[in-house]
Amino acid sequence: MQNGPISRQMRVVFGKPRVLDISQSLERNGAPFLVVHVGVRSTFLKNAYEPWLLDALIFAALAALAAMLSAGLLANVALRPLEAISARLESLTLTGGAIPERLLDSGVRNDAVVRVTRTLDRLGEQMRTQEAGYTALQANLNQMLDTLRDGVLLFTADRRAVMVSDAVAYFLGAPLNEDHEKLVGMRLEEIFAPDSVLGEAVLEAFAEGGQVSAQAVTLEDGRQVQFSLDRIDDRLSGVGSVATLLTLRDMESVAQLGQELEVARRLAAIGRLTAGVGHEVKNPINAMVLHLELLRGKLAPGGAEAFGGAQRHVEILAGEMQRLDRVVQTLADFSRPMELHLREHDLRQVVAVVMELTSAEMQESRVRVVVDAPKDPLMVRVDAQLMQQALLNLLLNGMQAMPEGGAMVVRMRRDHQLAVVEVIDEGEGIPPELLPRIFELYFTTKPKGSGIGLAMTYRILQLHGGAMEVRSNADPGSVERGTTFTFRLPAAAGVGGESRKAAGAFQKELGERV
Numbered sequence: 097m098q099n100g101p102i103s104r105q106m107r108v109v110f111g112k113p114r115v116l117d118i119s120q121s122l123e124r125n126g127a128p129f130l131v132v133h134v135g136v137r138s139t140f141l142k143n144a145y146e147p148w149l150l151d152a153l154i155f156a157a158l159a160a161l162a163a164m165l166s167a168g169l170l171a172n173v174a175l176r177p178l179e180a181i182s183a184r185l186e187s188l189t190l191t192g193g194a195i196p197e198r199l200l201d202s203g204v205r206n207d208a209v210v211r212v213t214r215t216l217d218r219l220g221e222q223m224r225t226q227e228a229g230y231t232a233l234q235a236n237l238n239q240m241l242d243t244l245r246d247g248v249l250l251f252t253a254d255r256r257a258v259m260v261s262d263a264v265a266y267f268l269g270a271p272l273n274e275d276h277e278k279l280v281g282m283r284l285e286e287i288f289a290p291d292s293v294l295g296e297a298v299l300e301a302f303a304e305g306g307q308v309s310a311q312a313v314t315l316e317d318g319r320q321v322q323f324s325l326d327r328i329d330d331r332l333s334g335v336g337s338v339a340t341l342l343t344l345r346d347m348e349s350v351a352q353l354g355q356e357l358e359v360a361r362r363l364a365a366i367g368r369l370t371a372g373v374g375h376e377v378k379n380p381i382n383a384m385v386l387h388l389e390l391l392r393g394k395l396a397p398g399g400a401e402a403f404g405g406a407q408r409h410v411e412i413l414a415g416e417m418q419r420l421d422r423v424v425q426t427l428a429d430f431s432r433p434m435e436l437h438l439r440e441h442d443l444r445q446v447v448a449v450v451m452e453l454t455s456a457e458m459q460e461s462r463v464r465v466v467v468d469a470p471k472d473p474l475m476v477r478v479d480a481q482l483m484q485q486a487l488l489n490l491l492l493n494g495m496q497a498m499p500e501g502g503a504m505v506v507r508m509r510r511d512h513q514l515a516v517v518e519v520i521d522e523g524e525g526i527p528p529e530l531l532p533r534i535f536e537l538y539f540t541t542k543p544k545g546s547g548i549g550l551a552m553t554y555r556i557l558q559l560h561g562g563a564m565e566v567r568s569n570a571d572p573g574s575v576e577r578g579t580t581f582t583f584r585l586p587a588a589a590g591v592g593g594e595s596r597k598a599a600g601a602f603q604k605e606l607g608e609r610v
Contacts (some may be wrong), residue, residue, distance in 0.1 A: 097116065108138055109138055109141045109142050109145060110142055111138070113137060113138050113139045114137070114138050115135045115136070115137050115138070116135065116136045116137070116138060116141075117133060117134070117135045118133070118134050118135075119131055119132065119133050119134075120132045120134070181212060182211045182212045182215060185212065185215040185216065185219060246261075246263060246343055246344060246345045246346075247261055247263045247264040247266065247267045247342075247343070247344030247345075248260075248261040248263075248264070248341070248342070248343055248344075249261070249264060249279075249287070249341075249342040249344075250339060250340070250341055250342075251284060251339060251340045251341075251342065252338070252339055253338055253339065254283075255283055255284040255285070255302065255340075256281060256282070256283055256284075257279055257280055257281065257282055257283075257284070257287060258280065258281075258339075259280070260279040260280055262512040262513070263344070264279065264344065266346070267294065267321060267344045267346070268287070268288075268294075284298070284299065284302060285299070292315075292316070293313055293314065293315055293316060294313055294315060294321060294323070294344075297311065297313045297323065298323060298342065301323075301325050302325070302340070306325075306327075307325060307326065307327060308323065308324055308325035309324050310322045310323075310324055310345075311323055311324070312347075319346060319347075319348060320346075320347035320348065321344060321345065321346055321347065322344075322345045322347060323342065323343065323344050323345070324342070324343045324345075325340060325341070325342055326340070326341040326343070327339075327340055328340065328341060381417060381420060381421050384417060385414070385417050385418075385421070388410060388413055388414055388417065389414075391410060392410050392414070436479045436482070436559060436560075437479050437481075438477050438478060438479055439477065439478075439479075439480065440475055440476070440477050440588045441475070441476060441477075441478060441480050441483075442473045442474060442475060443474040443475070443476050443478075443508060443515050443517065443585070444469045444470075444473070444474055444508060446478070446480055446483050446484055446487070447467065447469070447487060447506060447508065447517070448467075449480075449484055450484050450487045450488050450491060451465060451467060451506070453484075453488065454488065454491050454492070454495070457492075457495065458491075458495060458504075461495050461498070461501060462500070462501030462502075463494075463495050463498055463501055463502060463503075463504055464501075464502075464503050464504070465491075465503075465504045465505075465506060466503065466504070466505050466506070467506045467508075468505060468506070468507040468508065469508045470508060470509060470510065472510075474508055474509075474510055474515050474587070475515075475587065475588035476515045476585045476586070476587060476588055477586070477588045478560050478585065479560070482556045482559070482560075483556065483560070485552070485553075485556065486552070486553040486556040486557060486583075487517070487519075489549035489550065489552060489553045490519045490553060490581050491504070491506075491519065492549070493549060493550065493581075494519055494520075494521035494523060494579070494581075495521075496523075497521050497523025497524055497525075497578075497579065498521055498522060498523045498524075502521070502522040502523070503522055504519070504520065504521045504522070505518070505519075505520040506518070506519055506520075507520065510587060511584070513586065513587055514584045514585065514586060514587060515584070515585045515586075515587045516582065516583075516584050517582070517583055517585075518580055518581070518582045519580070519581045519582075520578065520579075520580045521578050521579055521580075522577065522578045523577075523578050523579060524577075525568045525569045525577050525578055525579055526566070526568035526579055528568075531566065531568060534550055534566065535550050535551055535554045535564075536551065553583075557583050557585070560585055560586075561585070561586055562583055562584055562585040562586070563583065563584050564581065564582070564583040564584075565581075565582050565583075566579065566580065566581050566582070567579070567580045567582075568580070
């Protein structure tokens with residue numbers, strides 16, 4: 097019984113009275129000669145253990161009661177700071193500094209732990225919401241900085257860059273694919289070389305510690321650059337300047353942007369004018385053509401001499417009216433609003449389609465076209481047909497500028513958030529005095545040109561949110577003679593499976609053509 101479980105011991109001692117017996121044999125000279133039996137009645141054991149167990153139970157009850165009282169007292173003392181913390185958290189999460197009673201039930205109102213837990217949950221939700229808002233704000237800020245032509249840098253008080261836009265690489269003379277994020281965290285002296293013109297001017301302005309507004313600097317390559325310094329002060333704490341905003345502006349880009357705005361304004365005015373003129377002129381032309389056909393029918397087929405050659409004059413009038421009708425129709429097409437069907441396309445495939453359309457005409461004109469395309473997909477969100485029309489206009493212009501034949505290069509690349517296409521020819525070039533007018537409607541220097549192609553190309557790029565520029569050299573004695581048309585389009589945001597699919601299609605199409 098002593099080695100048995102407690103349940104058996106309790107049943108034996110406190111159960112029905114019984115005698116517990118144990119026997120022990122005694123030996124003499126190696127042989128048993130006597131067996132001793134010892135018997136104990138269970139009642140004796142009960143009487144021996146019962147007072148001790150009763151005292152133990154009373155002590156355990158008193159100890160448990162004392163522990164509960166002590167725990168309550170300690171919990172009350174320990175929860176007093178928690179109440180203050182709960183009130184402070186509630187003032188942070190709720191407007192007015194107090195939690196509304198309607199949000200708490202009777203149990204929660206008196207339970208500080210539950211209140212703190214719920215308050216922490218609300219505070220965490222608010223922090224996650226604010227974090228999402230700050231993330232979206234940062235993404236919008238980065239996108240805005242990436243599309244700026246001006247270089248923007250933000251420096252802390254210890255002259256360390258914390259924000260750098262994409263355009264800064266252009267002012268530093270870095271490659272176009274230079275990662276501007278590498279400049280973040282660098283010191284001012286590491287970004288701007290002291291031995292450069294721009295670096296010397298910027299470092300001197302920082303050393304003086306004042307504000308700088310549109311200070312002009314001529315770089316080594318002849319570019320005119322303006323830079324400005326704006327000090328950001330912490331007026332609340334009174335510690336003075338805490339950051340400095342440096343802005344770099346290319347004056348050539350400013351002039352080019354002004355020229356683009358002027359061209360856009362002229363095209364818009366021409367569009368409004370042609371929309372009305374085309375409608376007003378179309379009806380009289382139709383009436384004139386109708387009456388001319390009636391007059392032609394009344395003239396006798398064999399009576400041309402009798403009418404003094406009137407039939408020949410009628411034919412001339414009919415031909416001129418048809419030509420005038422085509423001009424008016426062109427005006428109507430140009431002024432009519434275009435409906436864009438935007439899809440994500442690989443710009444390399446768009447160029448490949450145009451190259452296939454113009455290949456026969458290029459060979460006939462003895463023009464060799466070289467396409468320089470990147471290996472990775474160049475995804476853009478465009479209307480493929482309109483973009484093909486814009487590229488077709490540029491290629492045909494380049495071909496017509498080389499009457500004796502030559503080489504033409506179509507180069508594509510990615511410039512940060514932009515997709516860039518360059519069409520370079522070896523033609524006669526455009527005189528500097530004519531460059532500002534080449535995008536005007538009906539302006540042309542070709543004998544048989546219509547003056548609509550470049551204006552239409554410019555309009556298509558505007559509709560896609562792109563920009564276009566032209567560089568030309570018409571000096572006969574220059575080695576680099578010809579014209580370079582460059583247009584930039586916003587690159588598409590998605591580059592996942594769509595890009596891989598486009599890359600595979602482009603490689604397959606390129607392999608078939610080779």
